[in-house]
Each structure stands twice: as C-alpha cells, then as structure tokens.
Amino acid sequence: MNPVEAIVLGASAGGVSALLTVFAALPRDYPIPLLCVLHLPDDRHSQLAEVFSRRLHRPVREAQDKQHIEPGMIYVAGPGYHLSVERDRSVSLSQEERVHFSRPSIDFLFESAADAYGRGLVGVLLTGANEDGARGLARIQQCGGRTIVQDPAQAQVAVMPEAALALLRPDHILPLNGIGHLLATLESCEC
Amino acid sequence: MIIERNTDIEIRLLIEAIYLKYSYDFRDYSGASIKRRVLHATRQFECATVSALQERVLHDPGMFLQLLQYLTIPVSEMFRDPEHFLALRREVVPHLRTWPSIKIWIAGCSTGEEVYSMAILLREEGLLERTIIYATDINPSSLEKAKQGIYSMQSIREYTENYQRAGGRQAFSDYYTAAYGNAILDSSLRENVTFADHSLATDSVFSETQLVSCRNVLIYFNKNLQDRAFGLFHESLCHRGFLVLGSKETLDFSAYSDRFEALVKPERIYRKL
Ligand SMILES: C[S@@+](CC[C@H](N)C(=O)[O-])C[C@H]1O[C@@H](n2cnc3c(N)ncnc32)[C@H](O)[C@@H]1O
Numbered sequence: 001m002n003p004v005e006a007i008v009l010g011a012s013a014g015g016v017s018a019l020l021t022v023f024a025a026l027p028r029d030y031p032i033p034l035l036c037v038l039h040l041p042d043d044r045h046s047q048l049a050e051v052f053s054r055r056l057h058r059p060v061r062e063a064q065d066k067q068h069i070e071p072g073m074i075y076v077a078g079p080g081y082h083l084s085v086e087r088d089r090s091v092s093l094s095q096e097e098r099v100h101f102s103r104p105s106i107d108f109l110f111e112s113a114a115d116a117y118g119r120g121l122v123g124v125l126l127t128g129a130n131e132d133g134a135r136g137l138a139r140i141q142q143c144g145g146r147t148i149v150q151d152p153a154q155a156q157v158a159v160m161p162e163a164a165l166a167l168l169r170p171d172h173i174l175p176l177n178g179i180g181h182l183l184a185t186l187e188s189c190e191c
Numbered sequence: 192m193i194i195e196r197n198t199d200i201e202i203r204l205l206i207e208a209i210y211l212k213y214s215y216d217f218r219d220y221s222g223a224s225i226k227r228r229v230l231h232a233t234r235q236f237e238c239a240t241v242s243a244l245q246e247r248v249l250h251d252p253g254m255f256l257q258l259l260q261y262l263t264i265p266v267s268e269m270f271r272d273p274e275h276f277l278a279l280r281r282e283v284v285p286h287l288r289t290w291p292s293i294k295i296w297i298a299g300c301s302t303g304e305e306v307y308s309m310a311i312l313l314r315e316e317g318l319l320e321r322t323i324i325y326a327t328d329i330n331p332s333s334l335e336k337a338k339q340g341i342y343s344m345q346s347i348r349e350y351t352e353n354y355q356r357a358g359g360r361q362a363f364s365d366y367y368t369a370a371y372g373n374a375i376l377d378s379s380l381r382e383n384v385t386f387a388d389h390s391l392a393t394d395s396v397f398s399e400t401q402l403v404s405c406r407n408v409l410i411y412f413n414k415n416l417q418d419r420a421f422g423l424f425h426e427s428l429c430h431r432g433f434l435v436l437g438s439k440e441t442l443d444f445s446a447y448s449d450r451f452e453a454l455v456k457p458e459r460i461y462r463k464l
Contacts, residue, residue: 065439065440066413066414066444084221090414092224094221094224094410094411095266096227108227112227115199
C-alpha cells in the first residue's frame with residue numbers, strides 16, 4: 001500500500017461526535033496531517049477548532065489562508081469560506097458559490113486534495129444529510145487515493161454516505177471505530 | 192516528476208493565452224480555485240474541453256470579457272464584516288484626522304459596495320470632504336456597476352443591518368433613493384472617488400496613500416503574487432499608513448510581515464512600520 005501523505009474527512013449532520021470518535025482512536029503523536037470540512041451553521045463553526053482541541057487534548061487549528069500543512073496537525077475549515085489544498089501543500093480559502101448549499105464544501109476540499117496528493121491521499125466521508133462529498137470522494141479514487149465511507153446502516157444520518165456509495169465503490173465501508181482503527185494503522189510518508 | 196493531466200495542461204495554456212493576448216495575468220493565482228472556475232466556465236459555455244474554450248477566448252474578445260466574470264469573483268457587500276468597519280471607525284479614524292488631506296486606495300473594489308461603505312463612514316466622521324478615494328479593479332463590468340452605485344432593495348435590507356452593527360449614526364435610508372426595487376446611492380458619496388482599471392498583478396503604484404484597503408482579493412493569489420501586492424501597498428503607503436485586509440487574510444505568512452505591525456489583529460488592521 002502507498003504511504004499516506006494526508007487524510008481528508010467530510011461530515012455534516014451528526015459530524016461533530018463522529019469526527020471526535022474517529023480522532024480519539026488516533027495516537028497523540030499521529031504523524032499524518034488531517035483536514036476536515038464539517039457543515040455547521042456559520043456562528044457555531046467559529047469555535048469548532050477550540051472544541052475539538054479541548055476534547056482531544058491536542059492542537060486543532062482552523063485552517064488559515066496560505067498556511068503550510070504540517071505533519072500530525074488537525075485542520076478544520078472555518079465558517080463561510082471554501083477550503084482547498086494547493087500543490088505546494090499549503091491551504092487556500094475562497095468564497096465561490098456554495099456547493100450543495102454549503103460553504104465550506106466537502107467536494108472542494110476533496111477534489112483539490114486529490115489533485116495535490118494523488119495516490120498519497122485518504123478520503124473519509126461520514127454521516128450527513130446532504131450529498132456534498134460524494135463527487136469529491138470519487139475524484140480521490142480516480143486520482144489513485146484510498147476511499148473510506150462510514151457504513152450508512154450505522155451512520156447517524158445516512159444520506160451522505162449513501163450518496164457516495166451510489167457513485168463509487170470505496171475501498172472500505174466501516175463503522176466509526178473501524179475507521180479510527182484503520183487510520184491509526186496507516187503508514188505515513190516521510191515526504 | 193509530476194505528470195500533469197490533460198486538464199491541468201489545458202488550464203495552464205488557457206491562462207498563458209489570456210496573458211499573451213489580453214495582458215491579464217492569472218498565472219500566480221491560487222491553483223485550486225482557478226481550476227474550479229475554469230472548469231465551471233467550460234461547462235457554462237458548453238465547451239467540450241478547456242482547449243475549446245481557449246480557442247473561443249483567443250478569437251473573440253467578447254468571450255474573454257464573459258470569462259472574466261468567472262475568473263474574478265465579483266461578490267461583495269456593504270459593511271461586510273461590520274466589526275471590521277467598527278474597528279476602522281474607532282481605531283483608525285482618530286489617526287486619519289491628524290492628516291490635513293487623506294488618500295485612500297481600495298484595491299479590488301469589485302462592484303463598489305466597499306467604496307460606498309467607506310465613503311459613508313468618512314462622511315459621518317466629517318472626513319469625506321478632505322479625502323480622495325482611488326477605487327481600482329481589473330473587471331471593467333464591475334467597475335461600471337461601481338460607478339453607478341445601484342443595488343437591489345433586497346440586498347439593501349441586509350446592508351442596513353450591517354451598517355447598524357458597524358456603528359452607523361444615521362438611518363441607512365438617508366443614503367439612497369428607492370426606485371423600482373433598487374436603491375440608488377447618493378451620488379455625492381462618490382464625488383471624491385476615482386474608479387480605475389488597475390491590476391495588482393501587472394501594474395505599479397500610482398499615488399501615495401494614507402490607507403489601503405484590499406479585502407477578499409488576496410486569498411485568490413498565491414504567495415508570490417500576495418507578496419507583489421504587499422510590496423505595492425508598502426510602497427504606496429506613507430509613513431505609519433494603514434493597511435486593512437479581509438477577515439481571512441493575513442500578513443503572517445508573507446515576506447512583508449515584519450514591515451507592518453498589527454493594530455487590531457482580529458480585524459486585520461495593520462500599520463506600516
Ligand atoms: C471578492 S471581490 C472583493 C470585493 C470587495 N473588496 C469586498 O471585500 O467586498 C474580489 C475582487 O478582486 C478583483 N481582482 C482580482 N484580481 C485582481 C487583481 N490582479 N488586481 C486588482 N483586483 C483584482 C476582482 O475583479 C474582484 O472584483
């Protein structure tokens with residue numbers, strides 16, 4: 001299997017606790033950077049990094065424009081802006097149209113990260129009530145990355161994982177703790 | 192070695208063609224966003240490939256102007272981020288007052304909402320008469336709209352709330368006349384405004400200024416181009432002049448970070464050292 005350079009995660013309804021469950025399974029010195037987009041009303045969004053970092057006892061940052069992606073760091077998209085990964089492994093923000101009524105959009109993050117990391121990327125799509133993320137996950141697969149979808153039968157809201165399953169056959173369909181375990185065993189890339 | 196996919200090659204060729212033919216330089220914009228916008232335009236214009244779009248753009252200047260609407264992101268609001276304008280009023284205006292005449296450069300003014308917001312703020316502070324505002328952008332249709340200063344009543348409702356949260360002192364309706372579902376802004380607000388075509392990517396500094404406002408433009412640039420823009424602002428600003436950015440933009444990762452100090456960090460208000 002390819003060593004992994006980065007992991008991108010997307011979730012909507014039910015996403016806070018789903019992401020916390022996944023992240024909690026990772027060791028404190030986990031070396032792979034994680035970037036995530038979670039749909040939330042704009043005003044609740046702003047404290048997301050803080051909430052995560054308090055609950056997980058590790059630093060979590062709201063991604064800043066032109067920030068270089070560091071190993072082992074968790075980045076969350078802030079409110080009102082799309083988050084993309086550039087080829088030089090920095091992130092950029094933009095305010096283009098909403099995608100599936102969402103900004104930040106999961107498709108934006110996934111598609112740009114697929115371009116930047118190709119085979120070195122893992123994409124994870126979790127619980128949610130809309131179809132954002134499915135196209136992005138398909139793109140990750142096309143670019144040679146690995147794809148994981150939360151088992152819809154166990155997701156708090158099944159729409160998002162189901163939309164992905166309608167579009168692609170992911171490498172893994174797993175419940176949350178299975179996803180956490182799998183991510184914990186990934187081999188990181190020293191690049 | 193990275194082997195580029197066809198689409199990426201085609202996008203680079205399109206951007207190069209636009210530069211050679213029309214002198215608009217998008218080569219140092221953030222790649223991910225440019226790619227999405229080009230692909231979006233390709234679908235909207237019903238072109239089978241980006242190369243097909245390139246052919247049309249190259250041979251038809253009208254087509255280029257249409258594509259420009261996709262490549263630039265002409266979205267704006269009056270008193271966007273009200274806290275920002277409140278901070279300008281409280282922290283920057285007292286300093287502006289100390290200058291006998293004031294020049295302000297609004298770079299990337301889009302359809303003008305930011306310009307009129309600034310003009311209203313300055314009028315309420317009694318400074319508009321002695322201020323000259325240069326409002327610049329690369330999109331000619333946006334500049335045309337900016338000069339007209341006509342916005343839909345629907346958006347005005349949202350701006351009214353912003354205005355109040357930004358510390359507005361009057362009734363917002365004092366500044367416009369309603370007609371046919373639109374609000375026509377008071378033309379005296381733009382008496383001292385010069386609208387001009389100017390690109391942060393290719394043009395140079397045209398005046399000394401006391402304040403530069405460049406909001407929600409730099410996020411679309413890569414680091415090189417951001418630094419070029421910061422260089423222009425630094426050159427244009429007088430000693431201790433002010434630079435204000437959009438709420439997600441920062442000098443932190445730039446080569447110019449040590450040439451400015453943050454005055455109100457969360458509102459992205461900086462001062463030249
Ligand atoms: C999202 S709008 C920002 C409008 C306004 N400043 C605001 O914050 O509401 C971005 C504007 O930047 C302009 N722009 C893009 N590239 C530019 C360049 N190289 N030089 C000057 N303006 C540019 C676009 O045409 C567009 O009008």
